[in-house]
Amino acid sequence: MRGHKDSNRVPALLVLDLDGTTCDDQGNISRENRRALQWVRSQGNMVCFATGRREVDMLPLGDVSDCADYLLLNNGGKLVETGSGRVLFRERIDPVSARQLVEFCLHHDYLLHVLAGPLWAVNKENDSLREYADQLGVWPSRFQHCDQLPLDDIEGFTVTQDWKPVWEFVRRKGLALSVTPSDPTSVDIMAPGISKWNGICRLLSLLPVQPFRIIAVGDYDNDIEMIKNSDIGVAVANARPHVKGAADYVSPFCNNEDTVAHIVAHFFEEIQ
Incomplete structure (x- = not known):
């Protein structure tokens, strides 16, 4: 989905996988990554975590409303607005x-x-x-x-x-x-048809203002579709080789090296 500059569009939607990307190997979001995402949001952008985690798997992370606007859970099958906790859609199995x-x-x-x-x-x-x-x-x-x-x-x-x-x-x-x-x-x-990219598309259809650009970041097979279809697809250094092959940019930093903070520094100055 390629964007065109428009005064009625917010600058960007940054979509981030959690495990192996935003989180370190202990499952934590570093202080540097949190600060970077807080800055991204302060500039009028939106942040969405897109993860295979279920609701129960999010418990160790606690409240993430300080660094993300949306949680796309279940590999794209469930969307939650972080500030309110409101479930915007929820797919169920036959x-x-x-x-x-x-x-x-x-x-x-x-x-x-x-x-x-x-x-x-x-x-x-x-x-x-x-x-x-x-x-x-x-x-x-x-x-x-x-x-x-x-x-x-x-x-x-x-x-x-x-x-x-x-x-x-x-x-x-x-x-x-x-x-x-x-x-x-x-x-x-x-359920059939669930993917992170399809979930992102559903999120976009719910937004009153469309982002100028979509940046998707991930490391594993379930991230490939969103990496390929976003305006900028990013793989982290620890991503699988074929995930890197699908990306427009490969970060030189892995998930244990505050890669999200580095990606923000690399891309967002030119977007602003």
Whole structure:
């Protein structure tokens, strides 16, 4: 989406992936990155975090309304206005497909994370899950059959170590689901058509004033579409090679080196 200068447009919409991009390897946003984003907003621009994180995954970051206007969660399936907490849109999975997937994972004893708003439910536990729950400070509820879940209100699933046979099941059965790798060890399962770029387009349709330019920054496969389609697509130094190949610019700094602050310094003076 290529912009044209217009007096009725705000200067820019900066869209940032969180994990591996804005956040360091400990999952924190550095003071330098926060300050840079606060400055970006003070100049009349907008900031949106676009992430595969679900609502529960955002708990360790706390309030981000000081450095972002919007949170695009669930790989683009849910948009939240940070200042008010208002949900602007929220996609849900087809309940028939949800039931089939849950039954398959229960039958094969595959660990399945079920996400529906603040609900986080799992069918089993392992050491990795317990460690993550300790980090969040929240424990998931347990389910043993489908009727314990709100099948008509599920936003998405996450599968970790057993993702390959689960992905193959979704493909073979032709379920109304999309599967997106979110990191090398897990996949997110959502309603069809959900992506970060599609979520950005929906955000743009809701804005009363359109941005002059869209800058998207990321590191992983689920960022490629928004990097390719934005006016300026940026990959961080630690991005996968094919993500870098899709970008207009590759930052020389990784996510542990305040790369967002450097990207702001690199691009925003000329935009203002």
